[in-house]
Amino acid sequence: MKITRLVFSGLLLLGLALFPLLLPNPYYIHLLVVIGIYAILLFGLDIVVGYTGEISLGHAGLFGIGAYTAGIVFTTVGAPFWLALPAAIAVTAAFGAVLAMPALRVTGPYLAMVTLAFGTIVQILINEMDFLTRGPQGLQVLKPMLLEHRMTVVDFYYFTLASVLLALLVVHHTLKSYIGRSFEALRGSPVACDCMGVSVYRSKVLAFVMSAGFAGLAGGLYAFSEEYIAPSSFNFELAILFLLAVTLGGRKTRSGSVLGAAIVVLLPNLLSDIDLFRQLTVLIACLVAIGAGYAVLRTRTTLRQLTVPLVALAVFVIFAFTLEDIAEHRLSIFGLLILGVVYYLPDGIVGYLRALVKRFRPQWVPAHETIAEHGDAANVWSAPSCGAGGEPLLEASGIVMQFGGLKALNEVDLQVAAGRIHGLIGPNGSGKSTMMNVLTGIYTPTQGDISFAGQSIGGCTSSHIALRGVARTFQNVQLFGEMTAIENVMVGLTHTYELTLIDVVLRTGRYRRQEHEARVSAANLLDFVGLGDMHNEEARHLPYGKQRLLEIARALALSPSLLLLDEPAAGIPPADLPELTAMIRKIREHGIAVVLIEHHMDLVMGVCDRISVLDFGQKIAEGAAGEIQSDPRVIAAYLGGEATAQPA
Amino acid sequence: MDMLLQILFSGIALGMIYAVIAFGYQLTFATSGTLNFGQGEALAIGALIGLSVVDRIGNYWLTIPVVLLAGAIYGIGVERLGVRPALKAKSEGWIMATIALGIIMKNIAENIWGRDDLKFPSPVSEAPLHLFGASVLPMEIIVIVGALALMLAVELFNRKSIYGKAIAATAADREAAGLMGINTGQVITFSYALSCAAAAFAGILIAPLTLTGASMGAALGLKAFAVAIIGGLTSGLGVIIGGLILGLAETFTGFYLSTGYKDVPGLVLLLLVLAFKPAGLFGKTAIKKV
Numbered sequence: 001m002k003i004t005r006l007v008f009s010g011l012l013l014l015g016l017a018l019f020p021l022l023l024p025n026p027y028y029i030h031l032l033v034v035i036g037i038y039a040i041l042l043f044g045l046d047i048v049v050g051y052t053g054e055i056s057l058g059h060a061g062l063f064g065i066g067a068y069t070a071g072i073v074f075t076t077v078g079a080p081f082w083l084a085l086p087a088a089i090a091v092t093a094a095f096g097a098v099l100a101m102p103a104l105r106v107t108g109p110y111l112a113m114v115t116l117a118f119g120t121i122v123q124i125l126i127n128e129m130d131f132l133t134r135g136p137q138g139l140q141v142l143k144p145m146l147l148e149h150r151m152t153v154v155d156f157y158y159f160t161l162a163s164v165l166l167a168l169l170v171v172h173h174t175l176k177s178y179i180g181r182s183f184e185a186l187r188g189s190p191v192a193c194d195c196m197g198v199s200v201y202r203s204k205v206l207a208f209v210m211s212a213g214f215a216g217l218a219g220g221l222y223a224f225s226e227e228y229i230a231p232s233s234f235n236f237e238l239a240i241l242f243l244l245a246v247t248l249g250g251r252k253t254r255s256g257s258v259l260g261a262a263i264v265v266l267l268p269n270l271l272s273d274i275d276l277f278r279q280l281t282v283l284i285a286c287l288v289a290i291g292a293g294y295a296v297l298r299t300r301t302t303l304r305q306l307t308v309p310l311v312a313l314a315v316f317v318i319f320a321f322t323l324e325d326i327a328e329h330r331l332s333i334f335g336l337l338i339l340g341v342v343y344y345l346p347d348g349i350v351g352y353l354r355a356l357v358k359r360f361r362p363q364w365v366p367a368h369e370t371i372a373e374h375g376d377a378a379n380v381w382s383a384p385s386c387g388a389g390g391e392p393l394l395e396a397s398g399i400v401m402q403f404g405g406l407k408a409l410n411e412v413d414l415q416v417a418a419g420r421i422h423g424l425i426g427p428n429g430s431g432k433s434t435m436m437n438v439l440t441g442i443y444t445p446t447q448g449d450i451s452f453a454g455q456s457i458g459g460c461t462s463s464h465i466a467l468r469g470v471a472r473t474f475q476n477v478q479l480f481g482e483m484t485a486i487e488n489v490m491v492g493l494t495h496t497y498e499l500t501l502i503d504v505v506l507r508t509g510r511y512r513r514q515e516h517e518a519r520v521s522a523a524n525l526l527d528f529v530g531l532g533d534m535h536n537e538e539a540r541h542l543p544y545g546k547q548r549l550l551e552i553a554r555a556l557a558l559s560p561s562l563l564l565l566d567e568p569a570a571g572i573p574p575a576d577l578p579e580l581t582a583m584i585r586k587i588r589e590h591g592i593a594v595v596l597i598e599h600h601m602d603l604v605m606g607v608c609d610r611i612s613v614l615d616f617g618q619k620i621a622e623g624a625a626g627e628i629q630s631d632p633r634v635i636a637a638y639l640g641g642e643a644t645a646q647p648a
Numbered sequence: 649m650d651m652l653l654q655i656l657f658s659g660i661a662l663g664m665i666y667a668v669i670a671f672g673y674q675l676t677f678a679t680s681g682t683l684n685f686g687q688g689e690a691l692a693i694g695a696l697i698g699l700s701v702v703d704r705i706g707n708y709w710l711t712i713p714v715v716l717l718a719g720a721i722y723g724i725g726v727e728r729l730g731v732r733p734a735l736k737a738k739s740e741g742w743i744m745a746t747i748a749l750g751i752i753m754k755n756i757a758e759n760i761w762g763r764d765d766l767k768f769p770s771p772v773s774e775a776p777l778h779l780f781g782a783s784v785l786p787m788e789i790i791v792i793v794g795a796l797a798l799m800l801a802v803e804l805f806n807r808k809s810i811y812g813k814a815i816a817a818t819a820a821d822r823e824a825a826g827l828m829g830i831n832t833g834q835v836i837t838f839s840y841a842l843s844c845a846a847a848a849f850a851g852i853l854i855a856p857l858t859l860t861g862a863s864m865g866a867a868l869g870l871k872a873f874a875v876a877i878i879g880g881l882t883s884g885l886g887v888i889i890g891g892l893i894l895g896l897a898e899t900f901t902g903f904y905l906s907t908g909y910k911d912v913p914g915l916v917l918l919l920l921v922l923a924f925k926p927a928g929l930f931g932k933t934a935i936k937k938v
Contacts, residue, residue, distance in 0.1 A: 055743055102922040109683060112743050113873050116920050117915040120870060128908040236866065240747060247744070330761055335752035342741040342748070343733055 044214025050251030058115030061122030064234030066219020088220030096212020138230030188480030250348025264358035361538035402417025423608035471560035653782035663895025669872030686750020688869025696850025708771030719848025765859035874918035880928025
């Protein structure tokens with residue numbers, strides 16, 4: 001498969017390199033240049049749309065910023081070409097950071113509207129700041145001089161081709177590295193991301209900045225390719241067009257971006273010829289009809305389900321043959337295309353083809369990179385030595401957590417000793433999970449102090465606390481569902497990478513060594529929790545109990561000195577409980593302190609060195625298992641009755 | 649001083665228009681967690697249909713029910729074609745789908761009514777009244793009264809009628825409402841009908857004050873979203889105050905800076921509110937559960 005792909009890419013590249021010689025038509029060459037420019041932008045847009053899962057309607061604005069920066073730096077300032085493009089990238093990336101600000105606080109439709117507002121502001125500013133941009137009359141940008149002569153269309157074609165290849169290399173290597181994994185993790189569960197020491201803040205800003213950088217490069221190239229830019233080019237429609245292209249081509253694939261770019265650039269040209277448009281319509285209708293017939297024959301779908309799309313398609317064909325002036329209906333066709341893609345091709349053309357091939361040759365299209373590294377017994381995971389244990393590690397004092405009028409935690413003190421297992425029990429709603437969230441920085445306590453290993457961590461961010469050595473699992477499993485088990489663990493190992501962006505892009509020796517080490521450690525951790533044979537299984541497809549074990553492995557990847565387990569036994573069959581108990585003990589043997597929230601009393605009483613009991617947000621008892629079991633207040637909290645009842 | 653008062657009045661009128669559209673966003677966001685990205689097109693359609701009807705029958709007031717009905721039909725169409733399939737699939741496809749429907753609608757409107765802006769005849773005298781020394785257009789007063797009346801009517805309906813209870817229940821918890829026998833699909837469709845009818849109504853309110861055309865809605869829809877966010881998507885009073893803030897900010901910018909920049913303060917305000925207080929000035933911040 002790899003060889004086929006290599007040969008195919010080689011042939012494609014050769015074809016593109018020879019294209020201007022074989023077909024020296026400036027119009028076609030220019031079209032290819034525009035496709036290349038759009039492809040660069042879509043690589044960037046895909047980081048935001050495909051990997052972090054947000055919708056950006058602001059990329060037309062970023063594209064415009066890139067184009068105008070390059071144009072102004074080159075024309076008005078008079079700087080050379082080789083400075084204009086980097087300037088375009090840098091300025092646009094800076095605007096990407098601005099766009100990331102609201103993106104940190106909001107997601108989904110909110111963010112879509114914000115990016116739309118951003119795009120609109122950019123267009124207005126370009127229009128109004130005529131002292132800089134010449135306003136509505138536009139800016140003329142001649143192609144740069146190259147060795148005594150002005151760059152021709154063909155010269156620029158080769159330059160764009162080289163830029164596309166460079167962009168492809170950068171984006172592909174980055175997204176396939178730990179950076180890409182952190183973007184994907186962001187979509188899976190932002191909270192878990194932070195608690196794995198992968199700062200949501202940094203990842204989101206990086207995603208937007210990178211994405212904007214590509215938009216800036218594309219915009220800069222666009223200015224030189226078109227030789228004239230005007231504010232009206234960078235409108236809302238263009239933003240939608242980019243989104244359509246990235247969805248239609250296929251998200252999270254580079255081939256999808258290139259394909260999407262080619263379609264949206266060529267489509268208007270095809271649509272300008274009404275006969276060609278009609279032929280295309282009929283062709284698509286036939287393809288869909290055949291596909292639908294096949295699906296019905298294979299009883300994959302019923303005729304009823306297919307009525308709506310088939311009727312819509314029939315109406316569209318009639319529409320195609322009755323309309324006279326296609327230009328008038330351009331936007332309607334565009335809108336229908338978006339609707340069609342949203343509902344019938346959500347994974348894009350590349351996604352559809354992959355699904356098709358997968359049906360016949362599953363091994364050809366793995367959804368994930370198969371990670372074959374195995375753990376080695378000689379190199380099992382290790383935690384920082386915490387000494388013999390017993391000295392205080394975590395000290396929370398006087399914690400108050402107030403939600404409106406409700407005090408979920410009221411003056412709770414908690415001390416956890418290094419290398420010990422500390423149970424935290426209490427009836428439902430007693431504040432156990434709230435305590436966990438306070439300790440890991442998800443909630444900032446209303447009052448009280450937390451110190452860890454002698455330093456205060458009150459008010460620190462979750463990712464900061466995680467990197468200091470506090471790892472956790474979640475009561476409601478917070479895995480990165482669409483990533484494989486081993487990838488989940490590797491997100492936890494992000495802190496082990498010490499690389500620069502250059503290492504990642506060039507895949508230097510350092511990068512390959514660290515990546516290999518991370519893979520081996522991840523495999524070791526999976527072996528440890530008993531998921532050794534499920535490395536490349538998607539996390540969401542694992543049974544519930546195994547998902548909980550995977551969370552433990554992921555948490556251990558942080559090399560914590562304190563591990564917070566929130567109901568690890570939930571969903572684990574009773575027969576497997578002894579194994580879990582043994583695992584928790586083994587974690588302690590590594591010198592890691594454990595805070596255990598659990599409702600299985602035999603498990604809690606069996607492993608805990610010390611137990612704290614919460615009820616209605618207050619600590620009502622603390623001590624060894626035996627003391628707790630006979631404490632009247634604990635019995636009262638669990639079984640009801642007077643808290644002051646005398647022991648029998 | 650008179651000038652100031654005059655700007656104040658037009659600002660308030662404009663703000664009320666935003667408030668009505670934003671109110672429409674709130675309606676659908678409450679029931680379904682979605683909103684119509686083509687709301688501006690619903691407004692333009694309302695204004696254009698209103699214009700055609702006024703041309704036929706010559707009475708502005710009689711066009712109101714026609715426009716409300718047209719808006720409601722458009723809303724039902726958007727919900728059926730754009731939102732329901734996405735809600736079923738639990739995807740965010742509705743964002744792109746409602747945008748696409750808006751684009752199609754705008755294109756159809758352009759083909760019917762043309763690309764040029766049209767003049768909407770004013771139902772009342774266009775001679776300014778003199779209130780407290782400022783000249784105020786009678787239409788501006790109608791806009792303010794009409795907008796408040798519409799929002800009040802919908803609020804009363806939501807609070808007093810049993811159907812309003814169904815909407816409130818769906819808004820509070822869609823699944824639980826479904827289990828209690830409320831047809832939540834219908835409630836969502838209804839909220840879309842109401843939302844787009846409100847936008848269409850805003851269209852004929854503002855049309856006599858500006859020009860009417862297929863592209864009149866896009867900027868209004870976006871800025872109304874800013875209002876909905878500033879006021880908070882969950883706060884009814886918030887949209888009125890948000891509308892006032894934005895309407896005034898905009899007319900003052902238009903007067904003192906340049907009309908070219910008049911869209912900027914609203915959008916900047918939107919970015920700032922979302923960056924620092926995403927729940928809006930009057931919305932409640934949700935506590936994230938882990």
